[in-house]
Amino acid sequence: MKATVTVMLKNGVLDPQGKAIAHALGTLGFSGVADVRAGKVIELDLAETDPVKARAAAEEMARKLLANTVIESFRVAVEE
Amino acid sequence: MKATVTVMLKNGVLDPQGKAIAHALGTLGFSGVADVRAGKVIELDLAETDPVKARAAAEEMARKLLANTVIESFRVAVEE
Numbered sequence: 353m354k355a356t357v358t359v360m361l362k363n364g365v366l367d368p369q370g371k372a373i374a375h376a377l378g379t380l381g382f383s384g385v386a387d388v389r390a391g392k393v394i395e396l397d398l399a400e401t402d403p404v405k406a407r408a409a410a411e412e413m414a415r416k417l418l419a420n421t422v423i424e425s426f427r428v429a430v431e432e
Numbered sequence: 433m434k435a436t437v438t439v440m441l442k443n444g445v446l447d448p449q450g451k452a453i454a455h456a457l458g459t460l461g462f463s464g465v466a467d468v469r470a471g472k473v474i475e476l477d478l479a480e481t482d483p484v485k486a487r488a489a490a491e492e493m494a495r496k497l498l499a500n501t502v503i504e505s506f507r508v509a510v511e512e
Binding site for chain 1: 438440450453456457460462463464465466467468469470471472473474475476477478479480489492493496497498
């Protein structure tokens with residue numbers, strides 16, 4: 353079972369990577385880009401076959417390792 | 433309109449970050465993790481209001497800046 357953990361900086365936390373991307377897009381001629389936020393995505397291939405347990409495991413992994421919950425928030429999506 | 437670009441290393445391209453995460457999860461006592469792939473997610477806040485045009489713009493941004501299409505693949509999701 354596949355679980356996808358998406359980790360983003362919390363709103364209000366400065367995102368220099370996002371700002372750099374927004375600036376680079378402007379330089380390349382892309383207009384109408386109001387804001388850019390950059391984050392990480394971690395795709396986990398889990399042996400667990402129960403979606404509820406897989407989600408719980410992925411959330412624990414995110415809390416313990418994948419995300420710094422002081423400045424980052426995360427969301428988990430589970431697909432079979 | 434919000435567009436989310438997810439950039440992952442192509443299958444077959446070595447992913448050291450994913451391997452490091454898999455190893456760290458094992459060290460922390462998480463078992464049953466068959467594989468981990470790490471990637472980037474870029475959330476774009478676009479002025480464009482037409483979903484088709486927003487998707488096309490995000491795909492062009494991904495091809496020109498956000499992804500290295502030699503070793504990375506990307507997918508775009510658009511939400512209103």
